[in-house]
Amino acid sequence: MNRTLEHILPRVQKPARYTGGEYNAVVKDRHRVDTRYALCFPDTYEIGMSNLGMRILYGVMNQMEGVWCERVFAPWGDMEEEMRREGVSLYGLESGDPIADFDLIGFSLGYEMAYSNVLNMLDLAGLPLRSEERRGLSPIVVAGGTCAFNPEPLSPFVDVFALGEGEDVSVELIQLYRRAREECWSKEEFLSAAAQVPGLYVPSLYEVRYQPDGTVAQIEPLEGAPLPVTKRIVQDFNKSYFPVKTIVPSTEIVHDRVMLEVFRGCIRGCRFCQAGYAYRPVRPRDPKLLLEQGIAACKDSGYQEMTLSSLSTSDYRPLEQLCDGLLDWCEPNRVSLSLPSLRADNFSLGLMERVQHVRKSGLTFAPEAGTQRLRDAINKNVTEEEILRSCRTAFSGGWSSVKLYFMLGLPTETDEDVLGIADLAEKIYQAWKETTPNPRRGVNITVSTAFFVPKPHTAFQWEGQISMEEYHRRVKLLREHMRGRSIKYNWHDPETSFLEAVFSRGDRRLAGVLEEAWRQGAKFDAWSEYFDFQRWMQAFRTCGVDPNFYAGRVRDREEVLPWSVTATGVSQAFLWRERERAYQAVITPDCRVQCTGCGADKLYPGGVCDAEA
Amino acid sequence: MPKHRLAFSKADTAKYISHLDLMRTFQRAFLRAGLPIKHTEGFNPHAFVSIPLPLSVGYSSACEVLECELLGEVDRDTVPARMTAALPAGITVHRCYEAARPVKELCWVNYIVTLEYEAGAPFGAERAIQELLARASLVVAKRSKKAKSGQTEVDLIPLIARSTVEERRDTIGLDLVIRAQNPGLNPELVVSAIRSECPDMAPDFVSFHRRAVLDGDFQPWE
Numbered sequence: 001m002n003r004t005l006e007h008i009l010p011r012v013q014k015p016a017r018y019t020g021g022e023y024n025a026v027v028k029d030r031h032r033v034d035t036r037y038a039l040c041f042p043d044t045y046e047i048g049m050s051n052l053g054m055r056i057l058y059g060v061m062n063q064m065e066g067v068w069c070e071r072v073f074a075p076w077g078d079m080e081e082e083m084r085r086e087g088v089s090l091y092g093l094e095s096g097d098p099i100a101d102f103d104l105i106g107f108s109l110g111y112e113m114a115y116s117n118v119l120n121m122l123d124l125a126g127l128p129l130r131s132e133e134r135r136g137l138s139p140i141v142v143a144g145g146t147c148a149f150n151p152e153p154l155s156p157f158v159d160v161f162a163l164g165e166g167e168d169v170s171v172e173l174i175q176l177y178r179r180a181r182e183e184c185w186s187k188e189e190f191l192s193a194a195a196q197v198p199g200l201y202v203p204s205l206y207e208v209r210y211q212p213d214g215t216v217a218q219i220e221p222l223e224g225a226p227l228p229v230t231k232r233i234v235q236d237f238n239k240s241y242f243p244v245k246t247i248v249p250s251t252e253i254v255h256d257r258v259m260l261e262v263f264r265g266c267i268r269g270c271r272f273c274q275a276g277y278a279y280r281p282v283r284p285r286d287p288k289l290l291l292e293q294g295i296a297a298c299k300d301s302g303y304q305e306m307t308l309s310s311l312s313t314s315d316y317r318p319l320e321q322l323c324d325g326l327l328d329w330c331e332p333n334r335v336s337l338s339l340p341s342l343r344a345d346n347f348s349l350g351l352m353e354r355v356q357h358v359r360k361s362g363l364t365f366a367p368e369a370g371t372q373r374l375r376d377a378i379n380k381n382v383t384e385e386e387i388l389r390s391c392r393t394a395f396s397g398g399w400s401s402v403k404l405y406f407m408l409g410l411p412t413e414t415d416e417d418v419l420g421i422a423d424l425a426e427k428i429y430q431a432w433k434e435t436t437p438n439p440r441r442g443v444n445i446t447v448s449t450a451f452f453v454p455k456p457h458t459a460f461q462w463e464g465q466i467s468m469e470e471y472h473r474r475v476k477l478l479r480e481h482m483r484g485r486s487i488k489y490n491w492h493d494p495e496t497s498f499l500e501a502v503f504s505r506g507d508r509r510l511a512g513v514l515e516e517a518w519r520q521g522a523k524f525d526a527w528s529e530y531f532d533f534q535r536w537m538q539a540f541r542t543c544g545v546d547p548n549f550y551a552g553r554v555r556d557r558e559e560v561l562p563w564s565v566t567a568t569g570v571s572q573a574f575l576w577r578e579r580e581r582a583y584q585a586v587i588t589p590d591c592r593v594q595c596t597g598c599g600a601d602k603l604y605p606g607g608v609c610d611a612e613a
Numbered sequence: 614m615p616k617h618r619l620a621f622s623k624a625d626t627a628k629y630i631s632h633l634d635l636m637r638t639f640q641r642a643f644l645r646a647g648l649p650i651k652h653t654e655g656f657n658p659h660a661f662v663s664i665p666l667p668l669s670v671g672y673s674s675a676c677e678v679l680e681c682e683l684l685g686e687v688d689r690d691t692v693p694a695r696m697t698a699a700l701p702a703g704i705t706v707h708r709c710y711e712a713a714r715p716v717k718e719l720c721w722v723n724y725i726v727t728l729e730y731e732a733g734a735p736f737g738a739e740r741a742i743q744e745l746l747a748r749a750s751l752v753v754a755k756r757s758k759k760a761k762s763g764q765t766e767v768d769l770i771p772l773i774a775r776s777t778v779e780e781r782r783d784t785i786g787l788d789l790v791i792r793a794q795n796p797g798l799n800p801e802l803v804v805s806a807i808r809s810e811c812p813d814m815a816p817d818f819v820s821f822h823r824r825a826v827l828d829g830d831f832q833p834w835e
Binding site: 001006010016018248302304 | 643644702
């Protein structure tokens with residue numbers, strides 16, 4: 001280990017985050033590889049190591065002969081300070097080498113509030129922030145992940161965005177890069193070729209012009225770059241890479257367990273949900289394969305906890321079969337199995353009981369809205385009766401803790417809908433009173449409300465976010481109607497959701513605001529220790545940008561949306577139709593009941609969409 | 614007393630794994646190595662492992678001991694290689710043996726403390742530190758959870774059995790044999806005594822290495 005680092009580490013919190021050397025970390029001989037890739041996660045080690053996508057891409061790239069992919073996370077403030085003082089630039093955890101010397105630097109973008117960390121990490125690496133100032137072929141800065149579906153606010157900083165699932169396109173990008181190096185291409189030549197690879201968006205090859213009113217007038221592709229750039233998906237989810245052999249951190253992380261991904265995509269079509277639209281179509285993994293992978297991953301890692309993961313795990317058709325198979329192995333081997341993201345409508349107490357036979361953790365439901373009308377409007381197809389029935393079953397089975405998640409500020413929401421949240425909580429309390437076998441123990445009902453953020457590529461991408469004042473009014477209204485000591489109400493502060501609304505539907509002019517906020521010290525904006533809303537508001541003023549133009553404004557159907565340069569496969573016409581149905585409070589059946597022609601099946605020519613399976 | 618012990622060393626990147634994280638790491642490593650160990654009884658059973666004398670984060674050690682109970686028929690000679698292969702970089706298991714002596718017989722610890730000076734070791738440092746450690750009494754302030762003021766005083770001299778000081782070019786090496794437990798002495802207190810009593814000799818950086826654990830007769834404890 002590097003001597004300077006040895007001097008720094010005793011002075012920082014949780015130094016094991018900065019050393020590498022974990023079990024299964026991939027160490028290659030730096031003299032025997034030709035391509036070095038820095039896979040960066042713009043948040044802490046504990047968060048980044050909990051991300052399954054990181055583990056998949058790490059495995060996929062390290063399987064390639066001659067490629068060494070290393071992990072890089074955002075150092076916490078104390079470590080950053082030490083690094084800057086001692087002149088240590090951002091390094092790959094596996095080799096300790098500075099990433100500025102790597103060939104490619106890839107960022108995973110899961111959350112808009114991590115953008116300031118992307119800039120901070122480029123700076124810590126000693127690289128110029130802006131793509132145009134990094135003249136050579138290396139390093140190429142790549143970014144992917146959910147936020148890449150609106151890449152525009154980060155476009156001046158990133159050379160190439162990868163849209164959709166990264167398993168295949170990361171390999172293709174590396175192959176193209178190798179060719180470019182062998183044939184001595186310039187960076188411009190490389191980017192021009194990269195733009196022709198399906199799923200790769202090269203922002204410098206698009207010229208964006210604006211109307212006098214500030215909306216986008218035209219997006220013009222240059223050098224034959226495609227418009228739009230359509231996302232990539234894994235075609236055969238049974239053959240795609242799964243990290244059976246994966247890094248086991250030597251220090252505790254957030255999700256410290258084996259994660260089994262049962263399918264990609266979601267059948268549901270909740271109108272607010274970006275993931276639900278952006279990861280279509282549904283592609284399940286064979287339960288036998290999952291069983292093998294789950295057992296192998298537990299044996300290899302020594303983890304004693306396994307979890308099933310997907311956007312809506314109870315929609316996995318062979319769920320019972322899979323759980324039976326897993327439990328047959330897990331129970332004698334003292335491995336506990338957990339099932340997050342179960343829906344209230346097909347909640348099965350038997351399943352829950354079998355899975356959590358040791359500890360009865362709380363139940364969690366996300367009705368999202370307080371009245372049936374509003375739930376229909378957002379296409380959250382769960383009824384009050386289903387929620388109450390699930391609760392009754394659970395309460396009579398001895399559960400005594402329920403968490404309910406809602407959003408405030410959904411399109412068409414009225415005060416009646418807001419008060420419906422309090423009503424639902426009250427009805428759940430009554431259901432507990434009627435069904436509990438041990439009334440003396442009491443019940444905990446926790447209601448949480450988040451501030452709705454309209455996201456690109458959803459049915460609500462044209463909506464305005466309600467103002468923060470209006471959000472506060474609705475919170476107050478709800479708070480005044482929450483009764484009973486058994487019901488606890490938590491609400492999120494709206495500032496981060498407001499900024500999320502700005503950046504998730506922003507355009508290229510926000511890049512200046514981002515850079516200015518970073519210069520004024522913005523980083524780790526998802527962490528209350530660092531977040532400073534006034535710093536952001538000052539950055540908007542300095543740059544002469546009105547954040548409400550992005551957060552609060554309702555868009556016309558004709559408006560050229562900044563993110564229309566990217567495509568998820570779900571058509572804009574479908575999304576508009578869904579928006580109209582929302583205003584009529586008409587539900588759209590899920591993919592299994594009926595194909596609604598969203599268009600995503602066209603991405604999957606060889607496969608069978610889940611609706612037909 | 615748990616039946617088995619593993620003698621292991623902790624170096625390089627593994628120095629920064631904390632005591633609790635290390636226990637968790639070992640629990641998983643036994644599973645990875647396919648070596649079942651005894652679990653605790655009770656409501657939430659977990660693999661039982663214990664590491665006497667927790668090592669501070671950042672210290673290296675050549676003489677760590679983990680207590681556990683291997684189940685079934687195990688060829689103990691194969692355990693070190695199997696465990697080392699299942700552990701993070703920097704942790705090496707050297708031996709697996711049956712526990713014979715209780716932990717309370719572990720009385721002394723041998724540390725190598727290296728004081729580093731960016732501008733070279735100050736003139737007279739070796740001598741000054743030797744004299745400091747040769748005093749009849751050397752009282753330093755120590756943080757305490759019990760004392761109301763949050764501080765208590767401790768005399769280091771009775772807790773130091775042997776000390777040699779050796780000057781090299783830009784470092785000074787202290788070879789210390791100090792009390793392990795009841796009460797133990799944290800070698801950092803020796804360094805803080807140097808900082809406060811000989812401020813000119815204050816090092817820029819200090820590294821700590823645990824070289825051996827010893828019994829009451831200064832013989833290796835295992």
